[in-house]
Amino acid sequence: MEAAPDRHDGTDPMMPRPYRITTRRRDLADTFTMTLEPVEGEPMRFRPGQFNMLYVFGVGEVPVSISGDRDDPRHLVHTVRAVGSVTSAMAALTPGAVIGVRGPFGTAWPVDEAHGSDVVVVAGGVGLAPLRPVIYETIARRQKFGRVVILYGARTPADILFERELRDWRGRFDMSVHVTVDRAGPGWSGHVGVVTRLIERAVFEPDSAMAFVCGPEIMMDFATRSLEARGVTQDRIHVSMERNMKCAIGFCGHCQYGGDFICRDGAVFPYSAIRDRFHVREL
């Protein structure tokens, strides 16, 4: 994993900066993507895989991965699933509203380490959002990578995140995109089945490929096993973990995961570093 850049420019990491919502687009029934711009000051620089704490004033704060393009720092993009009081309040905000932002926090996907290698992106559900910056990165610097393979699993065809972009990426001649859903009606002509089935069939060079995996933990567990079965070594598999984060700087301990704090030492980890914790009950 890559070390985080100097993320707060000497400012207090606990102090939110005001950002204005400039666009808001509904992606799925319960998921939306919003673009933020700083009310004043320089835009935030980040690395793919990092997250911010987003603060709805008077309601609360939640950790959300950055889902935008690091080459376009002026537009800070987050994709949010409305599942609790804060994210539901955020879903009700419209362009022009101001929220607080702290960050960026956490480690990044080691995209630069994949130069010269095949890149395998394995995403499940809204786990595609934290990986979208990786995909942007591989597209922007396409010649630096070998094959780029995107494997994505969703619940149903109606739950496919970034569907238009997935279609665009699939239409390119220099990357391969495969989508599967857990169940579908007869009108769906794509794959139906678990995402691990896509891993079994994907064309990439296992000896040298770098794999980035994000999704529900159980999906990541089985995805990493499938990648290992294909011959990808544990140190070349990276996963993004999630736990209940509060302070985001390793003080409060809410997101402790074994000897690590997810907010500070993750959320992106080499699989080799945390593999043994995957099957520890209640960790």
Next chain:
Amino acid sequence: MGQVEGLEKFLKEQPVFQDLDADSLAFVAGCAMNRRYEVGEYLFEEGDDAALFFLLRHGTVAVEARVPGRQPIVIQTLHEGDVLGWSWLAPPHRCTFDARATTLVRALSIDAVCLRNKCEQNHELGYRIFVRFAGIMADLLHSARMQMLDVYGPPQQGARQ
């Protein structure tokens, strides 16, 4: 004769038959037949006698569950290289789902009754085939459990998104 030899070569390349000896492969090839299904055509339907199973050579097959009052639900798609059908292995030898071609499908069908009878006579062959199919069924069961878990459901509140 040439066609049977071609089938034997194809069968030998399939993981499910990989460790069969030449005689057993020849026997399986004798139970096999190339088939073609147009889009929308059923390879088998729920309740059918499970007289055949298939090795898919080309195309996609949707395995569907019938739901009263609703459209069928696709629970799995199978593709080139996949094995379709396991109900032939165990009584009552009835298909439990529909299998519909969603593209042009070319498949090798195996006469299950023929193979089952052979397995009864040759337990060594039967054991090898049953071990392979047990693996296929374990994969199917694992996938079905994963799908039942609904892993892409709403995350825990407070978890990073």
